[in-house]
Amino acid sequence: MPTDTGNATYLDAVGLALxxxxxxxxxxxxxxxxxxxxxxxxxxxxxxxxxFGPRRVVDTPIAETGFTGLAAGAALVGLRPVVEFxxxxxxxxxxxxxxxxxxxxxxxxxxxxPVTMRAPFGGRLRAGPTHSQSVESYFAHVPGxxxxxxxxxxxxxxxxxxxxxxxxxxxxLENKYLYRRLKADGPISLDPIPLGVAxxxxxxxxxxxxxYSAGVHQGLEIAEELDKDGIxxxxxxxxxxxxxxxxxxxxxxxxxxxxxxxxxxxxxLGYGAEIAATIQEECFWHLDQPVVRIAxxxxxxxxxxxxxxxxIPQPAEIxxxxxKVARA
Amino acid sequence: xxxxxxxxxxxxxAPAVGDRDPDLLRRIHRFMVLTRAVEDRxxxxxKGGDLLGSLYTGHWxxxxxxxxxxxxxPDDYLAPIHRxxxxxxxxxxxxxxxxxxFMGKATSPTGGRDGTLHYGRLDxxxxxxxxxxxxxxxxxxxxxxxxxxxxxxxxxxxxxxxxSTSRADFHEALTLASVQKLPNVFFVENNQYAYSTPxxxxxxxxSFAAKAAAYGMPGVKVDGTDALAVHDATAEAVARARAGEGxxxxxxxxxxxxGHAEHDPADYVLKELxxxxxxxxxxxxxxxxxxxxxxxxxxxxxxxxxxxxxxxxAARRKALADPMPDPADIEDGVYAD
Ligand SMILES: Cc1ncc(C[n+]2csc(CCOP(=O)(O)OP(=O)(O)O)c2C)c(N)n1
Numbered sequence: 007m008p009t010d011t012g013n014a015t016y017l018d019a020v021g022l023a024l025x026x027x028x029x030x031x032x033x034x035x036x037x038x039x040x041x042x043x044x045x046x047x048x049x050x051x052x053x054x055x056x057x058f059g060p061r062r063v064v065d066t067p068i069a070e071t072g073f074t075g076l077a078a079g080a081a082l083v084g085l086r087p088v089v090e091f092x093x094x095x096x097x098x099x100x101x102x103x104x105x106x107x108x109x110x111x112x113x114x115x116x117x118x119x120p121v122t123m124r125a126p127f128g129g130r131l132r133a134g135p136t137h138s139q140s141v142e143s144y145f146a147h148v149p150g151x152x153x154x155x156x157x158x159x160x161x162x163x164x165x166x167x168x169x170x171x172x173x174x175x176x177x178x179l180e181n182k183y184l185y186r187r188l189k190a191d192g193p194i195s196l197d198p199i200p201l202g203v204a205x206x207x208x209x210x211x212x213x214x215x216x217x218y219s220a221g222v223h224q225g226l227e228i229a230e231e232l233d234k235d236g237i238x239x240x241x242x243x244x245x246x247x248x249x250x251x252x253x254x255x256x257x258x259x260x261x262x263x264x265x266x267x268x269x270x271x272x273x274x275l276g277y278g279a280e281i282a283a284t285i286q287e288e289c290f291w292h293l294d295q296p297v298v299r300i301a302x303x304x305x306x307x308x309x310x311x312x313x314x315x316x317x318i319p320q321p322a323e324i325x326x327x328x329x330k331v332a333r334a
Numbered sequence: 335x336x337x338x339x340x341x342x343x344x345x346x347x348a349p350a351v352g353d354r355d356p357d358l359l360r361r362i363h364r365f366m367v368l369t370r371a372v373e374d375r376x377x378x379x380x381k382g383g384d385l386l387g388s389l390y391t392g393h394w395x396x397x398x399x400x401x402x403x404x405x406x407x408p409d410d411y412l413a414p415i416h417r418x419x420x421x422x423x424x425x426x427x428x429x430x431x432x433x434x435x436f437m438g439k440a441t442s443p444t445g446g447r448d449g450t451l452h453y454g455r456l457d458x459x460x461x462x463x464x465x466x467x468x469x470x471x472x473x474x475x476x477x478x479x480x481x482x483x484x485x486x487x488x489x490x491x492x493x494x495x496x497x498s499t500s501r502a503d504f505h506e507a508l509t510l511a512s513v514q515k516l517p518n519v520f521f522v523e524n525n526q527y528a529y530s531t532p533x534x535x536x537x538x539x540x541s542f543a544a545k546a547a548a549y550g551m552p553g554v555k556v557d558g559t560d561a562l563a564v565h566d567a568t569a570e571a572v573a574r575a576r577a578g579e580g581x582x583x584x585x586x587x588x589x590x591x592x593g594h595a596e597h598d599p600a601d602y603v604l605k606e607l608x609x610x611x612x613x614x615x616x617x618x619x620x621x622x623x624x625x626x627x628x629x630x631x632x633x634x635x636x637x638x639x640x641x642x643x644x645x646x647x648a649a650r651r652k653a654l655a656d657p658m659p660d661p662a663d664i665e666d667g668v669y670a671d
Contacts, residue, residue: 035483061483067513072472072506079476079490082456083411085483087476102503106464107473113668114448114464117456120670149668173670 007053014194017185019159020124021050023166024088026196028058031086034170037064037073038090047092048126048185070099077121078107078175086120086170094127094141094179101144108175109150122169126182128220128270129318135306138314140271145177146247146280152176152201153247157222159190161245164199172201181219188223202249206258210240213332214258216281217268218244225268228325237332247277255281256288263294264331270318273301295334300327348566351627359629362404362561364638366396366617369420371642372429375650376436380596384654385436388595390451392417394559397616398523398586400424401564402491405572411477411490413461413470416451417523417590418493425458429646433653446659468494471507471520478516478575489517489575491568497528497536499545508583512549517575519568520583523558525590530602546583558586559616562623588616 008014008021028034035058036051042065045052055063066073070091077087091097097104104123111119129138145151152174156162162180169176207222208229215225222243229239240258244250259265265285267278278299285297303317351359373391380389392399399420403412414421419432427443435442435453443453443462454462461477463470474492481488498504499522511518522542526533539545546553552574556563564586571582589611593600624630630638 064514067506067509069506069509071502072475072510075469075472075503075507076476076479076510079413079461079473079478080480080483081476082461082473083477083480085480102466103469103472106466107469110464111462112670114444114452115454115456115462116667117462118670152669 007057010194012193013189013191014159015186016159016162016181016188017048017050019162019190019194020166020180021052022194023163023196024050025054025057027167027170028054028062033084034086034088035062035064036088036090037066037077039066039068039092041065041090046090048182050090050124070096071103074100074103074123075107078103078111078119081119081121082111082117086122088122088124088170091123091125093137094125095136095139097123097125097141104145104151104175104177105148109148112174113150118173119175120173121175122166122178123176124178124180126180126185128181128183129307129314130183132309132311132314134309138307140269140302142177142179142247143271143276146277150175151248154178154201154245155181155219155247156245157181157184157219157243159188160194161199161243163194164197165201165245167196168198168201171198176201179219184220184223201246202251203246204242204244204251204254206240206254207243208239208241210238210262212238212262213264213266213328214240214242214255214262215266215268215328216242216244216255218247220270221268224319224321224324228321228328231325232328232332235329237329239328239332244281250280250284252284252288255285259285259289260292263292265289265293265297266300266328266331267297268300268319268324270302272304273299274304276301295331298327298331300324348562351562351623351629356629358404359624362400362565363620363624363630364642365400365420365424366561366620367638368423368429368642368645369396369400370617371639371646372423372432372649373419375646376433377592377596379433379650384650386438387436387450388597389436390416390595391592392419393591394588394611394616395523395525396420397561397564397620398521398558398588399493401561402493402521402568402584405565405568406489406491409459410488410572411459411461411474411481413463413474413477413490413492414454415463415467415470415493415495415498415523417495417525421493422453422460425460427453427455427458427460429649430652430656433649434656437653438658439653439656440659441653441656468492468498468501468503468507470494471503472510474518474520475507475511475514475516478511478518479514481517487576489519489572491519491521491572493521493523495528496522496524496526496533496542497531499542500536508549508551508581511581512551515578515580517578518581519571519575520581521568522583522585524585524587526607527590527594527603529594529598541585543583543585549583551581551583553583553585555585555587558588559611559614559619561616561620
């Protein structure tokens with residue numbers, strides 16, 4: 007079982023939150039491939055089977071459509087399933103139940119649909135085109151889903167707790183590159199963090215960087231670097247894509263008059279397009295420069311390190327773009 | 335009649351009609367007649383321009399929809415499809431609500447947000463399916479999972495058509511239900527066509543019931559025009575599920591006597607099939623069984639038909655008079671608060 011050692015990793019934080027919700031609410035169960043006896047492909051649920059038993063830690067066959075639909079049926083009649091997709095890439099096999107069963111059921115009927123779907127996503131692990139995808143944009147278009155993308159261990163815990171307690175289907179995307187690289191600097195609080203509330207993770211004057219998930223750390227590191235050049239970057243971590251905290255973004259951009267959006271997903275119709283359009287609608291007369299997007303190239307994610315690095319935004323590109331927009 | 339496809343599934347000889355609960359028999363008859371009357375009325379409504387789009391009916395599915403639903407308890411879960419009006423009515427859905435659904439009225443189960451055959455009511459333990467077939471199958475495993483999780487002895491009965499068995503949902507649901515030993519009953523309504531696609535282009539299996547063996551569950555094929563055969567097979571599968579022995583598959587063979595929906599003249603259907611099944615009207619067959627057994631007499635049967643006709647007429651009148659929905663709140667409820 008995960009224990010909080012005071013410097014929990016992002017992965018530990020997910021496990022701690024899930025464990026505490028399963029302790030708190032007997033209707034919460036975890037279902038997915040290899041989540042039981044094996045403890046999950048990334049070991050988020052290590053020890054869960056021993057603690058909670060096979061009734062609440064359900065190993066499934068490779069049947070993403072099936073177990074997502076199963077979760078929907080169980081949620082309809084009062085349980086609170088947490089579904090683990092082994093990799094976010096495989097969520098495509100459950101696209102149909104997510105979009106057609108889970109997402110629109112409440113609007114059609116008024117019945118509850120409290121399903122949390124956890125999925126490790128993203129690149130930088132040299133895992134190639136079908137093991138590195140960022141899937142948020144496919145789903146952000148679908149009314150009725152919430153999309154949560156924590157960037158820190160503390161947010162990973164607090165937002166997972168809120169996702170599980172939420173009565174809506176929630177896609178909770180875990181950045182697998184951060185799993186073991188990111189550690190909390192203190193004990194993890196198991197208080198829920200509300201969905202739909204962005205966080206200004208760094209105050210700045212000259213330019214706003216709007217980002218989420220792994221972009222938050224990249225952004226913070228680069229902001230420190232630019233500080234030495236006298237460029238003061240404000241970093242906004244949106245934390246949840248749906249609902250989006252427009253107010254916090256707008257407030258920051260009106261203050262700095264310049265905005266750059268950063269994410270690891272491909273640029274074309276990536277979520278950055280939504281953020282940029284929203285900023286344009288809400289802050290046009292406050293802007294000194296066009297809103298710029300930094301995102302992956304519009305290609306699949308390659309495997310080989312030099313190729314992958316050429317596709318996913320790198321620190322130099324981010325720093326250069328921020329400098330350019332800040333000084334233009 | 336019933337064909338055995340699994341040696342594990344030993345069935346007792348069916349009790350004689352005279353040895354059965356006459357109230358239950360009369361009730362099954364009444365709901366089969368009502369289902370037919372409501373659908374005939376709705377066909378007239380379709381032709382008269384009362385409805386929004388096309389109309390899906392379950393002519394010749396009445397023995398399956400009512401016969402199977404009659405083997406459940408009210409607290410059991412039901413995950414029906416577009417041929418199962420009889421099961422809805424058995425559960426307490428009102429005919430005017432169904433008509434309202436095909437008219438986009440505010441009084442439909444979804445308040446006009448969804449329509450046509452997409453109706454259901456969780457308060458009656460009926461799942462409201464989306465278009466995608468058979469999406470109700472995985473959902474049905476979840477309702478059964480929840481019952482088992484809570485230690486309740488409820489079961490979930492899900493229907494699908496012959497065409498629907500080809501989709502991943504069918505395979506994954508049966509796989510999950512069998513490895514998890516869920517209290518599911520899966521009912522394939524084999525009406526020999528999937529829209530225009532005949533059976534031979536849907537499946538090369540000897541039967542759908544035969545597929546059960548591959549999932550390690552009993553499979554049985556019954557005459558889907560015989561309400562008692564359907565009821566008995568379902569009751570047995572339900573008993574097994576309730577006892578914690580896991581899921582079963584039932585195939586009921588019938589014929590889709592109307593087009594896929596009323597817009598479809600179905601001229602691709604073999605004439606001989608229509609001729610064969612014209613002699614096997616499930617409502618008539620069941621009525622004759624009850625008349626022969628003395629459970630019903632001619633006058634009572636006539637009264638049931640007339641009551642059903644009047645009920646359907648009144649339902650139409652109410653649905654027509656019901657208001658259309660107000661778009662003012664259309665953005666509400668995308669999310670639960
Ligand atoms: C996934 C999916 N593909 C296509 C359709 C369109 N469609 C609706 S019903 C139907 C035929 C269904 O055949 P079957 O399962 O045999 O049931 P039947 O209508 O004959 O009762 C089709 C193709 C659909 N609803 N869902």
